[in-house]
Amino acid sequence: MEAAAEAGNLAGVQHIILVLSGKGGVGKSTISTELALALRHAGKKVGILDVDLCGPSIPRMLRAQGRAVHQCDGGWVPVYVDQEQSICLMSVGFLLENPDEAVVWRGPKKNALIKQFVSDVAWGQLDYLVVDTPPGTSDEHMATVDALRPYGPLGALVVTTPQAVSVGDVRRELTFCRKTGLRVLGVVENMSGFVCPHCAECTSIFSRGGGEELASHAGVPFLGSVPLDPELTKSLEEGRDFIREFPESPAFPALLSIAQKVLIEAPARVP
Amino acid sequence: MEEVPQGCPGTGSAQAGRGASCQGCPNQRLCASGAGAAPDPAIEEIKEKLKTVKHKILVLSGKGGVGKSTFSAHLAHGLAEDENTQVALLDIDICGPSIPKMMGLEGEQVHQSGSGWSPVFLEDNLGVMSVGFLLSSPDDAVIWRGPKKNGMIKQFLRDVDWGEVDYLIVDTPPGTSDEHLSAVQYLSAAHVDGAVIITTPQEVSLQDVRKEISFCHKVKLPIIGVVENMSVFVCPKCKKESQIFPPTTGGAEVLCQDLKIPLLGKVPLDPHIGKSCDKGQSFLIDAPDSPAALAYRGIIQKIQEFCGLHQPKEEHLISS
Numbered sequence: 346m347e348a349a350a351e352a353g354n355l356a357g358v359q360h361i362i363l364v365l366s367g368k369g370g371v372g373k374s375t376i377s378t379e380l381a382l383a384l385r386h387a388g389k390k391v392g393i394l395d396v397d398l399c400g401p402s403i404p405r406m407l408r409a410q411g412r413a414v415h416q417c418d419g420g421w422v423p424v425y426v427d428q429e430q431s432i433c434l435m436s437v438g439f440l441l442e443n444p445d446e447a448v449v450w451r452g453p454k455k456n457a458l459i460k461q462f463v464s465d466v467a468w469g470q471l472d473y474l475v476v477d478t479p480p481g482t483s484d485e486h487m488a489t490v491d492a493l494r495p496y497g498p499l500g501a502l503v504v505t506t507p508q509a510v511s512v513g514d515v516r517r518e519l520t521f522c523r524k525t526g527l528r529v530l531g532v533v534e535n536m537s538g539f540v541c542p543h544c545a546e547c548t549s550i551f552s553r554g555g556g557e558e559l560a561s562h563a564g565v566p567f568l569g570s571v572p573l574d575p576e577l578t579k580s581l582e583e584g585r586d587f588i589r590e591f592p593e594s595p596a597f598p599a600l601l602s603i604a605q606k607v608l609i610e611a612p613a614r615v616p
Numbered sequence: 617m618e619e620v621p622q623g624c625p626g627t628g629s630a631q632a633g634r635g636a637s638c639q640g641c642p643n644q645r646l647c648a649s650g651a652g653a654a655p656d657p658a659i660e661e662i663k664e665k666l667k668t669v670k671h672k673i674l675v676l677s678g679k680g681g682v683g684k685s686t687f688s689a690h691l692a693h694g695l696a697e698d699e700n701t702q703v704a705l706l707d708i709d710i711c712g713p714s715i716p717k718m719m720g721l722e723g724e725q726v727h728q729s730g731s732g733w734s735p736v737f738l739e740d741n742l743g744v745m746s747v748g749f750l751l752s753s754p755d756d757a758v759i760w761r762g763p764k765k766n767g768m769i770k771q772f773l774r775d776v777d778w779g780e781v782d783y784l785i786v787d788t789p790p791g792t793s794d795e796h797l798s799a800v801q802y803l804s805a806a807h808v809d810g811a812v813i814i815t816t817p818q819e820v821s822l823q824d825v826r827k828e829i830s831f832c833h834k835v836k837l838p839i840i841g842v843v844e845n846m847s848v849f850v851c852p853k854c855k856k857e858s859q860i861f862p863p864t865t866g867g868a869e870v871l872c873q874d875l876k877i878p879l880l881g882k883v884p885l886d887p888h889i890g891k892s893c894d895k896g897q898s899f900l901i902d903a904p905d906s907p908a909a910l911a912y913r914g915i916i917q918k919i920q921e922f923c924g925l926h927q928p929k930e931e932h933l934i935s936s
Contacts, residue, residue: 367712367757369790370681374820399791400678400824447678447792447827449834452762453641454624455793480680480790481711482759509894510685513754514712520757544854551890575860582819582864 354419355463357470358392360611361498363489363527367514369480371506372535372571374402375581376603377477380502381407382588383604385431389472392423394462395436396489397479398448398455404438408584414439419467435466452484459485463492473607480514482521490525499611500528502568502603505559506536508552512559519563530568530610532560533603537570540595568606571599642763656801662773663805669704669781671923673840674799674811676832678824680790682816683845683883685714686893687912688787691812692719693898694916695783696742704735704781706772707746708799709789710765711758716748720896724749732777745776762794769798783923790824792831800835809923810838812880815871816846817863822871829875840922841878843915844868849885850907860885881915884908 355361364377374397381391395403404410407426414435415422423433437448437458450458468474476493479485490498501522505515515532522529534556540547550573560567574596580587591597624641625631632638633648641647666672675688685707692705707715716722716736724736726749735743747758747768760768778784789795800808811832815825825842832839844867849858863869872879886908892899900909 368681369712370679370816399793399827400680402820402824405820405823444823445826445830447831447834449792449797449831451624451794451797457624457637482757483711483765484761484794487759487761506681508890510714510717510890513717514714516755517711517757520755521759524757524759539849539858539860541851541854541856542858543856544851546851546853548849548852548887550849550860550885550887552887552894573860575858575862578818578860579862579864582862 354465354467355474355496358468358474358496359472361474361476361493361496362530362607363476363478363493363498363501364504365478365486365501365518365522366480366504367482367516367518367521368505368511371504371511373480373504374406374477375577376502376504376533376535376571377475378403378406378581379587379600380604380607381432381473381475382586383601384473384607386588387604387608389431390470391432392468392471392474393432393434394466394474394476395434395438396459396462396476396485398437398450398458398485400479401436401438403434403477404436406581406584407432407434409434410438410444412439417467420465421467423466423468433468433471435462455484456488459488460492463489473611482517486521487525490527498527500530502530502533502607503565504533504535505556506551507534507549507555509555511551512555515559516563519559519565529563529565531566531606532556532563533568534570537572539573566606569599569602571596642761658770658774659802659805662770662802665774666778666784666803666806669778669784669806671782672784672786672803672806672808673919673923674786674788674808674837675814676788676796676811676828677790677814677821678792678826678828679815679821682814682821684790684814685709685718685787686889687812687814687843687845688785689715689718689893690898690900690912691916691919692742692744692785693900694913695920696739697900699741701741701783702779702781703742704778704784705742705744705787706776706784707744707748707787708769708772708795709787710747710760710768710795712789713746713748715744715746715787717896718893719744722748722754722896726750729777732775735776735778743778745772765794766798769795770802773802792827796831797835800837808837809926810840812840812919813842814845815842815868816861817844817859817867818861819865821861822865822868825871826875829877839877840919841880842868842872843880844882846885847882852887878918880918881911883911883915
């Protein structure tokens, strides 16, 4: 019975994409959120699974902080962030009584919750499930890949910033993908430069070129460079729809092209 | 988090190793034997080993990518500029060890001697240890679960022969998990001066930093103060300021006021910092007059003052 319930909860999910990085603070949650918003604008139904248990950022990015999680026969009901119910979300953030409370858990307890997030959330019919992860190659990542393996994830988007220190960690993440048999859809380079709003001078604040070199070294596609845009940061702080509100932003074309790549990669699933 | 589904009952619990959720946990047998509830002998060993270390500082953040390693590296550089100050830098980010690259020590190896592991010395008075030195290739991934990471951290604290050290700086990964619990646990008998918490101005960082502060309170780790990194960007061409990571909820300043914690300083975004780190050089030497370098020096001075006021008491040094 349990196996049937497990298959049931992810059976309606067409494609699963993981967003990974060896490095912290490169924009995994940002890319996960913007990808979900872009896919929604392409008419898709999207779920986001936030398995960053220590630093769950996604609820705030979609203005869903403080929402309650309800139960149904199939398990937990994911939180819908919009009236049209085109984006739903599950995060440990919804399970904390106090948002400032630290989740101070060792590996086994984290693994147990991640397994539940994968098997006990009633995701329903989704075109895409985007899985946002914390930085690293440890318990959360192994638990997530193991739990999702039976459902054949489409692959992983791997995020880096241009500088060598970031690329140095992300190379290890690519090894993790290879060792766990997770296909890499491509590398995204975030924070690729800043265009001064006063004089239009472009400065490579976090160095340049690392993302493309990394993709080339690892033999995986380079999906594009997303420049720094304070409007993007602000929009995520306030839980707004950047894709709808800022089409003229320098970050917009890159984000859209990443979403288009995901749409092209997803083969039509045999029902 | 009581209503969270059954996970680990806790190593000190009567159910330790015996509960249903213990099945498959690598520590199950240990807990069931009752050994999990006994204090780890390594804690005393580490206390002994670190008797020659005057001041211990943890560099923490709930959030990734805010500049912990950058700050740790430059705190080490700054303190070591005085050749009479012995500095040690320990990198306990097991999955993403950035310190070797930032210190220009990539490819260096660790040597064993009779008195333990020797740190890699950048200068005579600046020694560094990181899991990065134990990996043979820059592509090697450390895909370890918690218990194995904890074992490595225990070894770093117990088996590295630091010698006589004025400051031991411990750089940590983001989060509030195994590495942080282990570091605090293993250092529990050795006096830790406190934690420096790094953040960037935006709320998405601050919300994680509040959790980190809550963690510090929970484990009774004193907080030296907060550093706000990537505060403001000054365009090198027109010199006008932009806030790339806007402080939508008041930034570290408001957080520190609310939580009554010292704000040690604000460091602006400077492209030279990233470049120096990539080259493995000290940004304090590369761009000594930049606003960012001056901000760093002010913060380092405040940390030294804090440590000077909180000298380890004699009873910590002479015990049992």
